[in-house]
Amino acid sequence: MKNRQVAIAELPKERLTEAHFAVRDADIPAPGKGEVLLRTVLISIDAAARAWMQGATYRDAVGPGDAMPCFALSEVMESNSDRFQAGDIVTSENVWCDYNVLPAKKLTKVPDIRPLTHMMSVYGVAGRTAFHGLVGVGRPIAGETVLVSAAAGAVGCFVGQIAKAMGCRVVGIAGGAEKCAWVKDDLGFDACVDYRDPGMFKELKAACPDGVDVYFDNVSGQVLETALFLMNERGRVVCCGAISQYDKAGGTGPRNLPGLVVVKRLRMEGFIVSDFAREDAAATRALQTWVSNGQIKVIEDVVEGLENTPAALIGLLAGENKGKRMVRVGPDPA
Numbered sequence: 001m002k003n004r005q006v007a008i009a010e011l012p013k014e015r016l017t018e019a020h021f022a023v024r025d026a027d028i029p030a031p032g033k034g035e036v037l038l039r040t041v042l043i044s045i046d047a048a049a050r051a052w053m054q055g056a057t058y059r060d061a062v063g064p065g066d067a068m069p070c071f072a073l074s075e076v077m078e079s080n081s082d083r084f085q086a087g088d089i090v091t092s093e094n095v096w097c098d099y100n101v102l103p104a105k106k107l108t109k110v111p112d113i114r115p116l117t118h119m120m121s122v123y124g125v126a127g128r129t130a131f132h133g134l135v136g137v138g139r140p141i142a143g144e145t146v147l148v149s150a151a152a153g154a155v156g157c158f159v160g161q162i163a164k165a166m167g168c169r170v171v172g173i174a175g176g177a178e179k180c181a182w183v184k185d186d187l188g189f190d191a192c193v194d195y196r197d198p199g200m201f202k203e204l205k206a207a208c209p210d211g212v213d214v215y216f217d218n219v220s221g222q223v224l225e226t227a228l229f230l231m232n233e234r235g236r237v238v239c240c241g242a243i244s245q246y247d248k249a250g251g252t253g254p255r256n257l258p259g260l261v262v263v264k265r266l267r268m269e270g271f272i273v274s275d276f277a278r279e280d281a282a283a284t285r286a287l288q289t290w291v292s293n294g295q296i297k298v299i300e301d302v303v304e305g306l307e308n309t310p311a312a313l314i315g316l317l318a319g320e321n322k323g324k325r326m327v328r329v330g331p332d333p334a
């Protein structure tokens, strides 16, 4: 068996390129006591991976020579733990590689729901982040207006569809006319505005005639600044991520903070999806219901081949993807 890893060759100072990564051959260690040998099936491509290269976040910073960390879905090949056996499907923190040995206590067994890609998208981190951030933090009420940025992306496409299923008016923000039309026509949002359009504020104002009650922020920066002007009194701003700030040096934070939070009595709250782990089963049940009755379309963007993980991440940061981007490293278990 051949094992490859994709490691960080050099940390980016500004825009991420393929030169920041190197593919290398690696040994496959034999699993020790309590350890498990895993074959990678799918790697989640997450915007946050770029933020890990900027320094410590909710996880340690990564540095040159490190195999690139990720969240992955794998098949158990060999197990020295009572909890797992060959053929089990597990998710875990992992690295960009074909094979890895990890302690059993770091693995979570997942149900064999096919297609397995759904365990990465709607029933994975993306769907759960959307559900917990919107329902647990934003707490929209039917009839309210929900605005979401990176609306065509993994988290954003589920946020909007969940809000719609909850009876809200839903407005997206995305990059480019084609993506905006897709968000409206294919995902069923009430409107979608292009953040690259210099007239974004006017467009958003027209799309949200009753103001915004919940803004789900995936991007921060200029878009957050604009959204704050449209918030209604006692509105909720869900801080999920800051993708506009990850792939460049220096930040451009909103200039109307904390002024508008005070004047409009806003609640602005950040969260990490794992904060809501105790609600995961409820989230999965709700998502399964909406998927099975057609209220949520599962949008996935699968890139083939471990060697293409750097390009997949770079492309995600440039807005290439619609829905949940992931890399297929190997076939689904039989």
Ligand SMILES: NC(=O)c1ccc[n+]([C@@H]2O[C@H](COP(=O)([O-])OP(=O)(O)OC[C@H]3O[C@@H](n4cnc5c(N)ncnc54)[C@H](OP(=O)(O)O)[C@@H]3O)[C@@H](O)[C@H]2O)c1
Residues within 6 Å of the ligand: 045, 046, 047, 048, 125, 126, 129, 150, 151, 152, 153, 154, 155, 156, 173, 174, 175, 176, 179, 195, 218, 219, 223, 239, 240, 241, 242, 243, 244, 245, 271, 272, 273, 274, 316, 317, 318, 319, 320, 321, 322, 323, 324, 325
């Ligand atoms: N809090 C948590 O627990 C948690 C968990 C998972 C993800 N997140 C966060 O959720 C956000 C979305 O992540 P994701 O993995 O679902 O990625 P994604 O939305 O599938 O992909 C990122 C999208 O961001 C948009 N984008 C890129 N640069 C931008 C910019 N400068 N301004 C505005 N939009 C830009 C691009 O779409 P366009 O074509 O529209 O530009 C791109 O498709 C990220 O901020 C991530 O860090 C948070």
